[in-house]
Amino acid sequence: xxxxxxxxxxxxxxxxxxxxxxxxxxxxxxxxxxxxxxxxxxxxxxxxxxxxxxxxxxxxxxxxxxxxxxxxxxxxxxxxxxxxxxxxxxxxxxxxxxxxxxxxxxxxxxxxxxxxxxxxxxxxxxxxxxxxxxxxxxxxxxxxxxxxxxxxxxxxxxxxxxxxxxxxxxxxxxxxxxxxxxxxxxxxxxxxxxxxxxxxxxxxxxxxxxxxxxxxxxxxxxxxxxxxxxxxxxxxxxxxxxxxxxxxxxxxxxxxxxxxxxxxxxxxxxxxxxxxxxxxxxxxxxxxxxxxxxxxxxxxxxxxxxxxxxxxxxxxxxxxxxxxxxxxxxxxxxxxxxxxxxxxxxxxxxxxxxxxxxxxxxxxxxxxxxxxxxxxxxxxxxxxxxxxxxxxxxxxxxxxxxxxxxxxxxxxxxxxxxxxxxxxxxxxxxxxxxxxxxxxxxxxxxxxxxxxxxxxxxxxxxxxxxxxxxxxxxxxxxxxxxxxxxxxxxxxxxxxxxxxxxxxxxxxxxxxxxxxxxxxxxxxxxxxxxxxxxxxxxxx
Amino acid sequence: xxxxxxxxxxxxxxxxxxxxxxxxxxxxxxxxxxxxxxxxxxxxxxxxxxxxxxxxxxxxxxxxxxxxxxxxxxxxxxxxxxxxxxxxxxxxxxxxxxxxxxxxxxxxxxxxxxxxxxxxxxxxxxxxxxxxxxxxxxxxxxxxxxxxxxxxxxxxxxxxxxx
Numbered sequence: 001x002x003x004x005x006x007x008x009x010x011x012x013x014x015x016x017x018x019x020x021x022x023x024x025x026x027x028x029x030x031x032x033x034x035x036x037x038x039x040x041x042x043x044x045x046x047x048x049x050x051x052x053x054x055x056x057x058x059x060x061x062x063x064x065x066x067x068x069x070x071x072x073x074x075x076x077x078x079x080x081x082x083x084x085x086x087x088x089x090x091x092x093x094x095x096x097x098x099x100x101x102x103x104x105x106x107x108x109x110x111x112x113x114x115x116x117x118x119x120x121x122x123x124x125x126x127x128x129x130x131x132x133x134x135x136x137x138x139x140x141x142x143x144x145x146x147x148x149x150x151x152x153x154x155x156x157x158x159x160x161x162x163x164x165x166x167x168x169x170x171x172x173x174x175x176x177x178x179x180x181x182x183x184x185x186x187x188x189x190x191x192x193x194x195x196x197x198x199x200x201x202x203x204x205x206x207x208x209x210x211x212x213x214x215x216x217x218x219x220x221x222x223x224x225x226x227x228x229x230x231x232x233x234x235x236x237x238x239x240x241x242x243x244x245x246x247x248x249x250x251x252x253x254x255x256x257x258x259x260x261x262x263x264x265x266x267x268x269x270x271x272x273x274x275x276x277x278x279x280x281x282x283x284x285x286x287x288x289x290x291x292x293x294x295x296x297x298x299x300x301x302x303x304x305x306x307x308x309x310x311x312x313x314x315x316x317x318x319x320x321x322x323x324x325x326x327x328x329x330x331x332x333x334x335x336x337x338x339x340x341x342x343x344x345x346x347x348x349x350x351x352x353x354x355x356x357x358x359x360x361x362x363x364x365x366x367x368x369x370x371x372x373x374x375x376x377x378x379x380x381x382x383x384x385x386x387x388x389x390x391x392x393x394x395x396x397x398x399x400x401x402x403x404x405x406x407x408x409x410x411x412x413x414x415x416x417x418x419x420x421x422x423x424x425x426x427x428x429x430x431x432x433x434x435x436x437x438x439x440x441x442x443x444x445x446x447x448x449x450x451x452x453x454x455x456x457x458x459x460x461x462x463x464x465x466x467x468x469x470x471x472x473x474x475x476x477x478x479x480x481x482x483x484x485x486x487x488x489x490x491x492x493x494x495x496x497x498x499x500x501x502x503x504x505x506x507x508x509x510x511x512x513x514x515x516x517x518x519x520x521x522x523x524x525x526x527x528x529x530x531x532x533x534x535x536x537x538x539x540x
Numbered sequence: 541x542x543x544x545x546x547x548x549x550x551x552x553x554x555x556x557x558x559x560x561x562x563x564x565x566x567x568x569x570x571x572x573x574x575x576x577x578x579x580x581x582x583x584x585x586x587x588x589x590x591x592x593x594x595x596x597x598x599x600x601x602x603x604x605x606x607x608x609x610x611x612x613x614x615x616x617x618x619x620x621x622x623x624x625x626x627x628x629x630x631x632x633x634x635x636x637x638x639x640x641x642x643x644x645x646x647x648x649x650x651x652x653x654x655x656x657x658x659x660x661x662x663x664x665x666x667x668x669x670x671x672x673x674x675x676x677x678x679x680x681x682x683x684x685x686x687x688x689x690x691x692x693x694x695x696x697x698x699x700x701x702x703x
Binding site for chain 1: 555556565568569572577578579580581582583590591592594603604605606607609610611622623625626627629
């Protein structure tokens with residue numbers, strides 16, 4: 001697989017195509033937090049011999065990537081759509097700053113929520129943050145737009161958002177790669193007004209940003225990536241991303257216009273296209289972002305009805321939109337829902353929490369499945385880290401008898417991602433009844449396919465790295481009671497231990513540790529390899 | 541504009557852990573090696589925890605959408621009996637349903653190669669040379685697994701064509 005990726009025309013997923021392009025375009029560092037459907041980008045970049053790292057969370061990753069780009073080298077930050085919320089603080093100011101090396105931020109959106117907690121449409125972020133956005137239709141464009149993204153980023157000294165969606169990330173389509181280039185040598189160039197966003201410098205920086213965007217819009221009109229296929233004169237369809245593929249298949253007789261740099265819009269080209277038809281239809285997945293912007297420019301276009309805002313589009317749904325059919329759609333048959341694996345240590349925890357009738361503030365990971373029967377032991381799940389903080393809120397507000405039933409459960413990777421500040425909050429503002437946080441530590445990022453994180457003690461390539469000690473961190477933060485439980489040991493009455501913590505009016509952290517059953521065999525191999533490497537090193 | 545009639549649509553369905561994704565990767569690779577335009581699509585994520593998984597493979601002169609429209613699958617290949625009915629609406633009226641019934645019980649040396657045996661059965665109804673199938677399998681499977689999977693593929697191919 002590794003070899004085949006660098007050969008001529010080949011079948012690649014959109015994620016692998018971005019990784020290959022990043023390698024070929026001389027990316028100095030790829031960095032991110034794993035999240036479906038973006039995860040494979042960094043895994044593949046690492047496998048191909050590029051430099052890739054997992055970060056504790058997306059904000060951290062983006063900030064490191066900004067630093068790489070400030071240094072004059074090319075950087076790639078990858079995340080899923082909700083990850084961009086975590087990184088948004090950095091994003092909204094990064095667009096004001098000048099980057100010397102190219103900076104591409106990947107937002108892998110999940111319309112239809114195959115594996116996500118919401119269906120947000122990150123095309124809104126491009127508009128809100130003022131960042132140029134590229135949207136590929138397939139793996140070839142994912143490859144080409146990674147190159148193009150770096151070129152645009154360096155030409156205008158601005159980060160570029162590469163927006164992928166599930167059906168681009170995880171679909172295999174043919175890719176013809178280009179000849180690789182050597183990475184640019186990093187060299188620091190001091191430019192305080194362009195990099196230090198105090199108000200005095202940020203005010204002109206905002207003007208510079210708008211001027212850059214106007215320039216980029218003009219470039220998009222003149223030579224941006226776009227495609228027109230002329231067919232019937234009665235119907236013209238404007239579409240972007242994967243929707244363009246569905247539209248071309250659903251309405252082969254129509255005329256089609258699609259474009260790849262989807263913010264800022266090539267509004268002149270859209271106007272020219274639209275002027276040729278009696279009926280002009282905008283086909284887009286998710287929110288009515290494109291249709292609203294085109295209409296605001298005074299171009300009369302038809303959009304989809306509200307029904308099609310939800311879930312993914314496909315050929316059948318686009319046929320309905322074209323036909324103006326807003327009738328009830330057939331409900332697809334329900335498949336078998338996922339469940340916690342047999343032998344998963346989380347099962348014991350959720351059984352105990354159910355039996356104790358706890359109010360469980362949950363979090364994002366495969367343990368979110370604790371909400372389903374036979375456990376039915378989760379009451380809230382909002383975003384990464386919110387188990388701890390939402391649990392604290394419940395404790396603050398509920399009458400004491402109910403407050404003492406509240407438990408926060410969080411996975412190990414999620415704890416590092418967004419739980420640390422929640423734990424600091426618990427130590428600083430403890431509720432009167434105290435609180436219990438349980439880290440369900442399966443020693444991997446299980447949900448996204450067993451990636452490493454700062455708590456596993458291994459880097460992205462599974463080699464040895466520093467391992468964060470959760471118990472020591474909690475003690476240092478001032479958590480009153482810290483309990484580390486080896487779930488694989490016999491004779492542990494987990495239920496009794498939880499009940500004990502709940503009876504005390506103090507802050508407590510319980511770390512329930514047992515390797516993920518799916519990851520355990522691999523973890524043993526990584527550890528063995530790391531041990532051999534350590535013992536071999538001094539002799540070499 | 542190419543009409544969709546020249547596109548062959550295959551849906552592979554089953555449960556997480558059965559090798560659905562690997563099977564569809566091999567099929568897509570075989571069609572690619574045979575010179576077709578190919579698109580393959582599936583959903584990852586929660587499906588890894590034993591839930592339903594389907595994967596779409598489309599090939600032909602020019603493939604547009606990566607997803608097989610409901611009711612337009614030429615072949616529906618199902619690895620788990622409980623998943624047959626829920627996926628049947630994907631199949632077109634004259635489409636072919638391939639289930640594990642074609643493989644005699646205990647004929648497989650290794651149960652894990654059921655996905656590849658079913659690809660063998662599928663190869664009987666598609667116009668892709670056997671060489672492309674074998675090369676695609678070898679590109680996607682570890683070398684130590686080649687032999688057992690070659691045998692599974694041949695078993696499936698024989699079973700689906702009893703003459």
